[in-house]
Amino acid sequence: MSEYTDRDAAGVSVGIVSKQFFTFARPPEEIVLESGARLGPVTVAYETYGQLSPQRDNVVVLLHALSGDCHVAGYHSQHDLKPGWWESMVGPGKGIDTDKYFVVCSSILGSCGGTTGPCENNPASGRPYGLDFPVVTVGDMVMVQQALLEHLGITRVLAVIGGSLGGMQALEWSVRYPDRVASVVALATTMRHSALAIAFNEIARQAIMADPNWRQGHYYGGPKPDTGLAVARMIGHVTYLSDEAMRRKFGRRLQEKKDFSFQFATDFQVESYLRHQGDKFVARFDANSFLYVTKAADYFDLERRGGAASAVESLAAAQARFLVVSFSSDWLYPTYQSKELVRALKKNSLDVSFCEIKADCGHDAFLIPNERLSRLIANFLERVQREISA
Amino acid sequence: MSEYTDRDAAGVSVGIVSKQFFTFARPPEEIVLESGARLGPVTVAYETYGQLSPQRDNVVVLLHALSGDCHVAGYHSQHDLKPGWWESMVGPGKGIDTDKYFVVCSSILGSCGGTTGPCENNPASGRPYGLDFPVVTVGDMVMVQQALLEHLGITRVLAVIGGSLGGMQALEWSVRYPDRVASVVALATTMRHSALAIAFNEIARQAIMADPNWRQGHYYGGPKPDTGLAVARMIGHVTYLSDEAMRRKFGRRLQEKKDFSFQFATDFQVESYLRHQGDKFVARFDANSFLYVTKAADYFDLERRGGAASAVESLAAAQARFLVVSFSSDWLYPTYQSKELVRALKKNSLDVSFCEIKADCGHDAFLIPNERLSRLIANFLERVQREISA
Numbered sequence: 001m002s003e004y005t006d007r008d009a010a011g012v013s014v015g016i017v018s019k020q021f022f023t024f025a026r027p028p029e030e031i032v033l034e035s036g037a038r039l040g041p042v043t044v045a046y047e048t049y050g051q052l053s054p055q056r057d058n059v060v061v062l063l064h065a066l067s068g069d070c071h072v073a074g075y076h077s078q079h080d081l082k083p084g085w086w087e088s089m090v091g092p093g094k095g096i097d098t099d100k101y102f103v104v105c106s107s108i109l110g111s112c113g114g115t116t117g118p119c120e121n122n123p124a125s126g127r128p129y130g131l132d133f134p135v136v137t138v139g140d141m142v143m144v145q146q147a148l149l150e151h152l153g154i155t156r157v158l159a160v161i162g163g164s165l166g167g168m169q170a171l172e173w174s175v176r177y178p179d180r181v182a183s184v185v186a187l188a189t190t191m192r193h194s195a196l197a198i199a200f201n202e203i204a205r206q207a208i209m210a211d212p213n214w215r216q217g218h219y220y221g222g223p224k225p226d227t228g229l230a231v232a233r234m235i236g237h238v239t240y241l242s243d244e245a246m247r248r249k250f251g252r253r254l255q256e257k258k259d260f261s262f263q264f265a266t267d268f269q270v271e272s273y274l275r276h277q278g279d280k281f282v283a284r285f286d287a288n289s290f291l292y293v294t295k296a297a298d299y300f301d302l303e304r305r306g307g308a309a310s311a312v313e314s315l316a317a318a319q320a321r322f323l324v325v326s327f328s329s330d331w332l333y334p335t336y337q338s339k340e341l342v343r344a345l346k347k348n349s350l351d352v353s354f355c356e357i358k359a360d361c362g363h364d365a366f367l368i369p370n371e372r373l374s375r376l377i378a379n380f381l382e383r384v385q386r387e388i389s390a
Numbered sequence: 391m392s393e394y395t396d397r398d399a400a401g402v403s404v405g406i407v408s409k410q411f412f413t414f415a416r417p418p419e420e421i422v423l424e425s426g427a428r429l430g431p432v433t434v435a436y437e438t439y440g441q442l443s444p445q446r447d448n449v450v451v452l453l454h455a456l457s458g459d460c461h462v463a464g465y466h467s468q469h470d471l472k473p474g475w476w477e478s479m480v481g482p483g484k485g486i487d488t489d490k491y492f493v494v495c496s497s498i499l500g501s502c503g504g505t506t507g508p509c510e511n512n513p514a515s516g517r518p519y520g521l522d523f524p525v526v527t528v529g530d531m532v533m534v535q536q537a538l539l540e541h542l543g544i545t546r547v548l549a550v551i552g553g554s555l556g557g558m559q560a561l562e563w564s565v566r567y568p569d570r571v572a573s574v575v576a577l578a579t580t581m582r583h584s585a586l587a588i589a590f591n592e593i594a595r596q597a598i599m600a601d602p603n604w605r606q607g608h609y610y611g612g613p614k615p616d617t618g619l620a621v622a623r624m625i626g627h628v629t630y631l632s633d634e635a636m637r638r639k640f641g642r643r644l645q646e647k648k649d650f651s652f653q654f655a656t657d658f659q660v661e662s663y664l665r666h667q668g669d670k671f672v673a674r675f676d677a678n679s680f681l682y683v684t685k686a687a688d689y690f691d692l693e694r695r696g697g698a699a700s701a702v703e704s705l706a707a708a709q710a711r712f713l714v715v716s717f718s719s720d721w722l723y724p725t726y727q728s729k730e731l732v733r734a735l736k737k738n739s740l741d742v743s744f745c746e747i748k749a750d751c752g753h754d755a756f757l758i759p760n761e762r763l764s765r766l767i768a769n770f771l772e773r774v775q776r777e778i779s780a
Contacts, residue, residue, distance in 0.1 A: 035652035135652040195636035195660040196628065202661040203624045205654065206668075210617035212602050227600035234593045235625065238586065243724065246585035252691060260689055262425035262525040264595065264681055268688070270585040271592040278596075291654055298658070299650055301642060331721065334633065 011094040013083060014049045014074035019114060021045055022151050027123075031143065037134035041123065044148045045114025046070045046106035049090060050098035052154075057389070059154050060096055060381065061145065062086070062105040063162030063169040065367075066236070066293050067285060069113025072105045073098075088369035095374030101158065101381065108169070109144045110136040110292035118288035119220065130288060131217030138165070138300045142172045146180070156180050158388070159381055163187035163366035164333070165293065168300045171341075174318040175305065183321040183384040185377060187366040188330050190337040191311050191344065192301035197332055200239050201294040204232035208287045217288050229287040230278030237277045242329035242362030246270060302344075311344040321351040321387075323380045325373065327365035328358045353380065401484040403473060404439045404464035409504060411435055412541050417513075421533065427524035431513065434538045435504025436460045436496035439480060440488035442544075447779070449544050450486055450771065451535065452476070452495040453552030453559040455757075456626070456683050457675060459503025462495045463488075478759035485764030491548065491771065498559070499534045500526040500682035508678035509610065520678060521607030528555070528690045532562045536570070546570050548778075549771055553577035553756035554723070555683065558690045561731075564708040565695065573711040573774040575767060577756040578720050580727040581701050581734065582691035587722055590629050591684040594622035598677045607678050619677040620668030627667045632719035632752030636660060692734075701734040711741040711777075713770045715763065717755035718748045743770065 025031045025040035032038055047070045052059065062072055064085065073090040075083055089095045090103055107113025110133065118133035125132070149157065160181055162170040167189025174184045190197075211228025213219055241249075250270040254260070266272040308314040322345050326338035335356050345352045357372055359365035366373065415421045415430035422428055437460045442449065452462055454475070463480040465473055479485045480493055497503025500523065508523040515522070539547070550571055552560040557579025564574045580587075601618025603609055631639075640660040644650070656662040698704040712735055716728035725746050735742045747762055749755035756763065 035650075037652070131654070135650075135654075192642060194633060195640040195642065195658070196631075196633045198642070198658050199624075199628045199631075199636065199660050199664055202656075202658075202664060203621060203628065206617075206624065206665070207597055207600075207621050209654070210597075210621055211600065227596075231593060231597045231600055231621070234589075234596065238589045238593065241586075243584060243586045243721070246589065250585040252582060252585065252588070252693075260425075260525075262427070264521070264525075264599070264685065266592075268585070268588050268592075270589050274589055274592060275596070295654065303642075331633070 012092045013087065014091050014098055016078070017047055017049065017071075017074040017076065019045050019047055019070060019076070021114065022148055024147050024151065033134055033140045034137040035135055039116070039134060042109070042116045042144060042147070043114070043120070044106045044116075044144055046104060046148055047072060049073055049103040050101050052102040056154055057156070057158065058101050058385070059149075059157040060101040060103045061149070061157050061160045061173075062090070062096070062103060063145070063160060063166035064105060064108065064113075065162070065164035065166045066297065067281070068166070069111065070105045070107040070115075071113075072103070085367065089374060089377070095377045096161070096381070097378065104149070104152070104154075106145055106148050108141045108293065110141070110289060110296060112286035112289040115144070117286070118217065118292060119286040128220040130220065133288070133292065136292060136296055138168045138172045138296050139176060141296065142169055142176055145169070145173075146177055149180075156182065158385060159183040159185055161185040161187075161377070162189070164189055164363065165297050168297065171302060172300075174320045174322070175302070175314055178317050178319045181320045182388050183323070183380070185323045185325070185380065186341065187325045187373075188327055188333055188363055190333040191341050192303050193298050194337070198298045200235055201298055204235045205291050205294060207231040207235065208290060211287075214287060219287070224282070225287045226282040229282045229285065229290060230275075232287075232290055233281040233285070234274045234278045237274065239332045240362055240364040242331065242360060244329055244360040245362050248360065311340070312347045315344050315348050315350070318345070318348065318350060321384055322353065323376065324352060324354045325366070325376065326356045327361075327363070328356055329360050330363040330365065332363040402482045403477065404481045404488055406468070407437050407439065407461075407464040407466065409435050409437055409460060409466070411504065412538055414537050414541065423524055423530045424527040425525055429506070429524060432499070432506045432534060432537070433504070433510070434496050434506075434534055436494060436538055437462060437474075439463055439493040440491050442492040446544055447546075447548065448491050448775070449539075449547040450491040450493045451539070451547050451550045451563075452480070452486075452493060453535070453550060453556035454495060454498065454503075455552070455554035455556045456687065457671070458556070459501065460495045460497040460505075461503075462493070475757065479764060479767070485767045486551070486771070487768065494539070494542070494544075496535055496538050498531045498683065500531070500679060500686060502676035502679040505534070507676070508607065508682060509676040518610040520610065523678070523682065526682060526686055528558045528562045528686050529566060531686065532559055532566055535559070535563075536567055539570075546572065548775060549573040549575055551575040551577075551767070552579070554579055554753065555687050558687065561692060562690075564710045564712075565692070565704055568707050568709045571710045572778050573713070573770070575713045575715070575770065576731070577715045577763075578717055578723055578753055580723040581731050582693050583688050584727070588688045590625055591688055594625045595681050595684060597621040597625065598680060601677075604677060609677070614672070615677045616672040619672045619675065619680060620665075622677075622680055623671040623675070624664045624668045627664065629722045630752055630754040632721065632750060634719055634750040635752050638750065701730070702737045705734050705738050705740070708735070708738065708740060711774055712743065713766065714742060714744045715756070715766065716746045717751075717753070718746055719750050720753040720755065722753040
């Protein structure tokens with residue numbers, strides 16, 4: 001394991017981990033989704049890090065964002081070149097300390113991280129669901145996560161933690177299962193997707209559906225809508241960065257060439273970087289899943305959840321302590337949206353800590369090693385644990 | 391004419407106008423582009439409004455942006471439902487007063503407004519240029535505009551005025567033909583395209599080139615890459631708006647339906663608005679032209695123009711008076727970029743007025759009726775005319 005631990009300068013890695021699977025809602029059982037559609041069986045892919053305490057009181061549930069999956073930290077094998085997506089935060093002695101906490105993360109419903117989704121086999125037809133997969137919501141994702149915790153014998157968690165779409169799940173947890181969640185950490189997220197965020201998601205979906213290989217979602221076994229998905233990813237990727245970050249990272253630097261190509265080749269490093277991001281993404285992500293998870297994000301809206309008249313009303317159910325963190329250069333879910341959340345929580349007399357972290361790297365800041373963020377989360381978890389065991 | 395004049399509450403319309411054409415660089419003549427490529431013949435489509443004074447000292451040249459053309463104001467026929475793109479600014483008694491000024495606007499080189507571009511016939515092959523059309527720069531566009539003015543017998547203009555890509559042309563005019571330009575009005579523009587702006591343009595180009603109908607640019611006479619171009623336009627359109635404007639305009643309002651569709655149909659008004667924008671655009675714009683004009687914008691960079699070491703050095707050639715205007719919610723070319731321009735102009739001891747207009751409608755603000763902007767431009771033009779005739 002030692003050969004991996006030194007790959008991450010910020011701390012020690014959890015090392016080699018395995019993906020696990022849990023299947024429920026087997027026929028004739030089914031789960032009923034928010035849309036009214038029924039789904040079953042449902043398989044959940046998940047990973048855990050650290051040890052569950054005998055009192056089962058040290059559980060931290062991590063909720064991943066759009067392009068993530070259950071592989072949060074460590075390596076699946078000695079040959080992996082890259083660890084999980086939040087290696088900088090999760091591990092022994094890190095912000096979410098696996099020496100103290102039992103960390104659980106599952107791949108979200110509708111995505112392509114091993115949990116049931118459009119690319120998985122539909123038992124009814126014997127072929128992948130494709131667009132026969134029902135549209136799912138953040139609420140549906142959380143319901144599946146709760147089934148996993150039940151399976152693991154966990155009735156109450158110390159914290160649910162997530163950024164971006166993961167933050168939406170964390171907020172949903174706080175109102176769907178209020179007595180099961182001692183605290184919520186919501187990073188770079190929002191109570192409801194703005195028109196701007198919906199617009200970018202819709203354009204990305206259009207790009208996928210415009211790819212002739214998409215074939216109404218039934219492309220499995222044939223050529224995949226890679227060009228459409230690459231364009232979709234590029235759109236998303238730009239919204240995760242900031243003007244400042246891009247200036248710092250690329251400016252107007254040209255590729256190897258010293259001069260303009262006067263062709264439609266890539267002239268600028270930023271162009272080649274984006275194409276690279278697009279290409280990398282299509283190798284690991286399913287185009288239909290991109291449609292489903294962006295739609296779930298677009299539908300998320302605490303202001304009208306379950307017929308509520310306002311976010312204050314929706315959040316009235318919550319009992320958890322909250323840590324809300326925004327990042328100064330995040331223009332996808334700007335700080336004012338986190339402040340709206342904080343105000344709605346405070347109107348319900350909930351225990352809320354809020355911090356805007358100065359960071360010039362845009363929305364993605366929550367994924368990037370950040371000492372301040374690690375300390376904030378570590379201190380918050382310690383306080384919550386102290387208070388609930390008092 | 392009266393039936394049109396009352397369509398625009400802000401003032402009187404110029405009424406019925408006609409597009410005119412001028413062809414130069416006829417064989418064996420050719421123009422030499424910045425890339426070194428040669429091009430000829432070159433046809434320029436243009437419109438004029440108002441009367442040229444006997445002293446030829448009242449000329450205002452308008453420079454259009456990415457999706458515009460030479461049709462700035464008025465109507466081509468009594469049946470037109472919409473006037474030119476800057477009807478709110480150009481006309482008798484308006485910000486750019488056609489009772490006082492002789493206004494000239496030509497469609498830019500490489501676009502599809504009637505001036506030579508990829509969709510026009512290539513005399514060498516007898517079919518549209520497609521991607522055989524050479525990549526052009528903002529400098530090339532300005533060179534062609536200057537040829538038109540020479541043809542019209544105009545040696546010096548009172549002002550060149552443009553926003554966005556039009557503003558880049560205005561800046562280029564000031565350094566390419568410094569003794570021909572008494573003043574420059576640069577709106578919502580930049581001295582060099584940022585990495586963020588290049589990124590969005592590149593993604594839009596990728597969306598077009600990913601459309602199988604694009605066929606390496608030779609789609610004329612067959613099905614057009616409409617889906618790719620629509621996605622490209624939607625990307626552009628979102629960058630022209632602001633978070634605030636979209637919130638005000640759409641919020642999370644749903645289409646007719648009262649509830650989510652739980653399908654990949656359009657649920658939100660913003661989605662349907664964007665699809666509509668995309669569809670409208672493909673009816674009037676050429677996909678290849680989109681590639682050419684965005685590339686020209688990406689190449690624009692006063693900081694390294696002609697081997698200069700800085701924008702200050704590039705602008706040292708300028709002699710004009712400048713009015714620079716930015717808009718507070720423009721995140722494509724934010725105010726800080728206009729301020730950089732102003733600093734570079736001031737370091738050259740040039741006469742510069744700068745104003746940031748508070749507007750919540752994003753980059754597109756310069757196209758939207760704005761009393762303050764109209765007054766700013768009107769007063770600036772009056773002052774320049776007074777000073778140069780003094």
